[in-house]
Amino acid sequence: MSKTIYEKPHSLTETNFHYCPGCSHGIVHKLVCEVIDELEIEGKTIAVEPVGCAVTAHNYFNFDVVQAAHGRAPAVATGLKRALPDRVVFTYQGDGDLASIGTAETVHSATRGENITVIFINNTIYGMTGGQMAPTSLPGQVTQTSPYGRDTHTQGYPVRICEMLATLDGPSYIARVSTDSVPHIKEAKKAIKKAFENQVNGKGFSIVEILSTCPTNWGMSPVEAMERLRKEMIPYYPLGVFKDVEEVNE
Amino acid sequence: MSEKVLMKGNEAIGEAAIRSGCRHFFGYPITPQTELSAYMAKKMPKIGGVFLQAESEVAAINMVYGAASAGVRAMTSSSSPGISLKSEGLSYIAAADLPCVVVNMVRGGPGLGGIQPAQSDYFQATRGGGHGDYHLIVLAPNSVQELAYLTAEAFNLSEEYRIPAMILGDGTIGQMMEPVDFDLIPEPVYAQKPWATNGTEGKREKNVTETLFLEPSELEERVFEREKKYDVVRENLQRYKSHDTDDADIIIVSYGLTSRVVETAVKILRSEGIKAGAIRPITLWPFPEKVFKEVHPKAFLSVEMSMGQMVEDVKLACDCSVPVHFFGRTGGVIPTPDEVVNKVKEILKEVE
Ligand SMILES: Cc1ncc(C[n+]2csc(CCOP(=O)(O)OP(=O)(O)O)c2C)c(N)n1
Ligand code: SF4
Ligand SMILES: [Mg+2]
Numbered sequence: 001m002s003k004t005i006y007e008k009p010h011s012l013t014e015t016n017f018h019y020c021p022g023c024s025h026g027i028v029h030k031l032v033c034e035v036i037d038e039l040e041i042e043g044k045t046i047a048v049e050p051v052g053c054a055v056t057a058h059n060y061f062n063f064d065v066v067q068a069a070h071g072r073a074p075a076v077a078t079g080l081k082r083a084l085p086d087r088v089v090f091t092y093q094g095d096g097d098l099a100s101i102g103t104a105e106t107v108h109s110a111t112r113g114e115n116i117t118v119i120f121i122n123n124t125i126y127g128m129t130g131g132q133m134a135p136t137s138l139p140g141q142v143t144q145t146s147p148y149g150r151d152t153h154t155q156g157y158p159v160r161i162c163e164m165l166a167t168l169d170g171p172s173y174i175a176r177v178s179t180d181s182v183p184h185i186k187e188a189k190k191a192i193k194k195a196f197e198n199q200v201n202g203k204g205f206s207i208v209e210i211l212s213t214c215p216t217n218w219g220m221s222p223v224e225a226m227e228r229l230r231k232e233m234i235p236y237y238p239l240g241v242f243k244d245v246e247e248v249n250e
Numbered sequence: 251m252s253e254k255v256l257m258k259g260n261e262a263i264g265e266a267a268i269r270s271g272c273r274h275f276f277g278y279p280i281t282p283q284t285e286l287s288a289y290m291a292k293k294m295p296k297i298g299g300v301f302l303q304a305e306s307e308v309a310a311i312n313m314v315y316g317a318a319s320a321g322v323r324a325m326t327s328s329s330s331p332g333i334s335l336k337s338e339g340l341s342y343i344a345a346a347d348l349p350c351v352v353v354n355m356v357r358g359g360p361g362l363g364g365i366q367p368a369q370s371d372y373f374q375a376t377r378g379g380g381h382g383d384y385h386l387i388v389l390a391p392n393s394v395q396e397l398a399y400l401t402a403e404a405f406n407l408s409e410e411y412r413i414p415a416m417i418l419g420d421g422t423i424g425q426m427m428e429p430v431d432f433d434l435i436p437e438p439v440y441a442q443k444p445w446a447t448n449g450t451e452g453k454r455e456k457n458v459t460e461t462l463f464l465e466p467s468e469l470e471e472r473v474f475e476r477e478k479k480y481d482v483v484r485e486n487l488q489r490y491k492s493h494d495t496d497d498a499d500i501i502i503v504s505y506g507l508t509s510r511v512v513e514t515a516v517k518i519l520r521s522e523g524i525k526a527g528a529i530r531p532i533t534l535w536p537f538p539e540k541v542f543k544e545v546h547p548k549a550f551l552s553v554e555m556s557m558g559q560m561v562e563d564v565k566l567a568c569d570c571s572v573p574v575h576f577f578g579r580t581g582g583v584i585p586t587p588d589e590v591v592n593k594v595k596e597i598l599k600e601v602e
Binding site for chain 1: 274276300302304305306308309310312313314315316317318319320321322324338339342346447448449450451452453456457458459460461462
């Protein structure tokens with residue numbers, strides 16, 4: 001007799017990911033879909049996908065998806081959620097999308113306590129456009145547009161979104177997790193689940209920042225990329241829960 | 251029995267929108283459309299609707315995009331500088347074939363410009379404003395009653411054709427008070443929205459609201475399809491009003507507030523025995539070009555509160571078969587009937 005040990009979540013389609021080998025996007029898609037299955041919310045979920053490598057995430061999701069303009073996902077999600085308060089609306093955004101061009105939309109949906117879930121993929125680079133400096137690129141990081149390494153004198157410092165949003169009264173849950181190891185991935189799933197549960201329970205804005213890899217544009221093998229995430233990113237972007245408000249945000 | 255109420259133009263838009271089933275309004279403060287946001291802020295919470303003051307016009311139009319994709323009647327309003335910011339979102343909304351209504355109470359430009367009425371956003375409104383091959387349905391009212399009427403129409407037309415609609419007014423139309431009868435505005439006609447991204451409930455295939463098509467032939471096919479829809483609109487939706495055109499030596503073309511100035515000018519000219527007539531486009535896109543083939547003046551004169559934008563459409567509409575002249579004031583200055591009368595006399599002197 002056979003026993004099912006692992007099953008693809010139902011809310012994830014059969015389509016093969018177009019993401020590069022060793023890229024975190026695939027891992028996070030799977031975690032999000034597992035959570036959607038476990039909470040049995042597939043039929044009432046609407047994703048807002050970004051402009052970035054996840055711009056065609058709808059190919060992998062078995063639920064409704066709206067493609068937003070670059071950085072505008074939280075505003076689009078706001079419109080959806082205000083129109084459909086009983087639906088589950090989440091955005092899935094990269095760091096260029098969320099922390100650069102869409103900073104205003106991010107901060108204001110957070111401070112309004114908009115009852116949405118934000119999944120934030122921080123890979124310290126603009127993946128889709130071929131590896132330019134992101135607002136989250138680390139000091140000294142070599143990218144196409146910081147070929148001599150990010151010079152903090154002329155190119156400024158990385159943005160720590162979780163810490164920044166934690167100063168606001170609006171958000172209900174803010175956490176930073178990582179995809180570099182099995183224990184960390186388990187933690188990531190717990191945080192993602194909480195961020196969705198919060199919305200279902202009407203608790204308001206939840207964001208999970210997921211430290212991620214982009215081996216292709218970092219010029220590394222998948223293994224080296226995980227190593228960099230662990231050794232360079234986690235020290236700059238400490239993991240943990242930055243805010244967790246339990247009371248209902250009315 | 252129907253009843254007239256005295257209302258500001260901007261407020262009449264709000265009331266007409268609510269009566270048309272709009273329950274989602276996303277705004278950002280700017281003069282001279284403020285009364286509309288204020289009206290919605292007051293009314294929406296009382297009727298279970300949403301009024302949200304966004305962080306910017308960029309956010310507001312993207313909230314409209316989200317709400318429209320969910321299948322509800324959504325609206326935003328602004329004035330010129332704010333419409334520039336909304337242009338990105340309008341391009342996406344048009345590309346996603348979503349219905350919505352956007353109000354532009356035009357003020358003088360470019361840049362921050364002024365806060366007095368202008369018509370210098372005609373190009374922006376009728377040519378798209380944002381990037382790509384697309385159009386908005388553009389409606390230009392010239393009274394408070396018509397503002398209310400066309401707001402209701404805008405929701406219906408936008409839903410029928412899945413094309414975003416714009417009410418193109420100006421500071422004066424928005425802020426002047428006139429009697430309005432809401433019993434005279436069209437009833438809402440709701441279209442089916444099987445495309446709405448409102449959750450599958452496990453009962454249908456997923457819906458995707460998207461605007462990215464990396465395969466050139468696929469994108470071209472979609473643009474072609476939309477263009478066919480635009481052709482239907484061009485054929486069916488041209489609206490205008492005209493008067494004194496039958497025997498006219500000169501026909502003055504103007505829209506919105508300016509058409510009221512022109513009406514007076516035509517009266518003066520006629521009283522002096524000068525054969526002047528007028529055409530007032532109500533749809534600016536589609537431009538009512540058919541009527542230009544049915545009239546036979548010796549010249550046209552486009553009068554606008556701009557440096558000459560609609561005049562290009564007049565030239566196209568009459569195929570330059572007769573001279574097309576232009577008179578305009580801009581920056582918030584409203585042309586006077588006398589100025590128009592003098593311009594007409596000048597033109598007719600040249601013609602004779
Ligand atoms: C208005 C606008 N500006 C620029 C772009 C080009 N662009 C596409 S994706 C992208 C950056 C994506 O980086 P990120 O958000 O970090 O996502 P990733 O690909 O790394 O997951 C940019 C700048 C665009 N599509 N739209
Ligand atoms: S370019 Fe980077 S972020 Fe994009 S799919 Fe490849 S590895 Fe992932
Ligand atoms: Mg990135």
